[in-house]
Amino acid sequence: MNILEVEGLNKHFGGLAATSAVDFHVEAGEIVGLIGPNGAGKTTVFNLVSGAILPDSGVVRFKGTSIAGLKPHQIARMGIARTFQSVKIFSKMSVSENVLLGHLFGRAKGSVISDPARGETEEILDFVGLAGLKEARAMDLILANQKRLEVARALATHPDLLLLDELMAGLTPTEVAKAMELVKSIRERGVTIVMIEHVMKAIMSICDRIIVLHHGEKIAEGTPQEVVQNRTVIEVYLGE
Numbered sequence: 001m002n003i004l005e006v007e008g009l010n011k012h013f014g015g016l017a018a019t020s021a022v023d024f025h026v027e028a029g030e031i032v033g034l035i036g037p038n039g040a041g042k043t044t045v046f047n048l049v050s051g052a053i054l055p056d057s058g059v060v061r062f063k064g065t066s067i068a069g070l071k072p073h074q075i076a077r078m079g080i081a082r083t084f085q086s087v088k089i090f091s092k093m094s095v096s097e098n099v100l101l102g103h104l105f106g107r108a109k110g111s112v113i114s115d116p117a118r119g120e121t122e123e124i125l126d127f128v129g130l131a132g133l134k135e136a137r138a139m140d141l142i143l144a145n146q147k148r149l150e151v152a153r154a155l156a157t158h159p160d161l162l163l164l165d166e167l168m169a170g171l172t173p174t175e176v177a178k179a180m181e182l183v184k185s186i187r188e189r190g191v192t193i194v195m196i197e198h199v200m201k202a203i204m205s206i207c208d209r210i211i212v213l214h215h216g217e218k219i220a221e222g223t224p225q226e227v228v229q230n231r232t233v234i235e236v237y238l239g240e
Helices: 042-050 072-078 095-105 115-128 143-155 173-188 200-206 224-228 231-238
Strands: 002-013 016-027 031-035 057-062 080-082 161-165 192-196 209-214 217-222
Touching: 002 042, 002 192, 016 042, 016 057, 016 192, 016 209, 016 217, 031 042, 031 173, 031 200, 042 057, 042 072, 042 080, 042 161, 042 192, 072 080, 080 143, 095 115, 095 143, 115 143, 143 161, 143 173, 173 192, 173 200, 200 224, 209 224, 209 231, 217 224, 217 231, 224 231
Parallel strands: 031 192, 031 209, 080 161, 161 192
Antiparallel strands: 002 016, 002 057, 209 217
């Protein structure tokens, strides 16, 4: 079953086509990579899917329901969560408070911090490896842990689809390896994942399919093996 369907997605900023007739789908349970040079339109696609910006035209369907034009909080409560290229956490709040906020935000009428909410927060922090830092201020975490916190906050909204925007950027090889394991573990929890990433080792190792964008257009799609051998992809992105 397709959990996400994008058809003819167009977005212009002035005279620049950020996305041009982009089509793709994501099946439930997949890990799909979204790659391409800087400025290819990858984050714009995430912004369009999550409701941060409105498309000029095109269709975005989540579980068969059109979501193009809905507000970000409405889309989030339908089951789509995301992280950001530049980490966006509540820096002066504690680690656990960040995740509790995600828990409450994911419920349209949630306004009370209950014992179950606290218990779920503890479970998520343990899952992402931050249980020992729950009382620390978010701003005091190292980058790798700030990224894990952003993932934890997203998971607290109970997403069915998680959009990860460069989770591994700026991390050491050891941190990248741990992040790869985290992504695979999230999929094992039943969450479908679309990830923008420049760390090719990660993309090639954990993605079921890869979509390649260039100048706002989709230029290739396939398994990691198919994409890495695609002559156009090699010329515009991977290099010889």
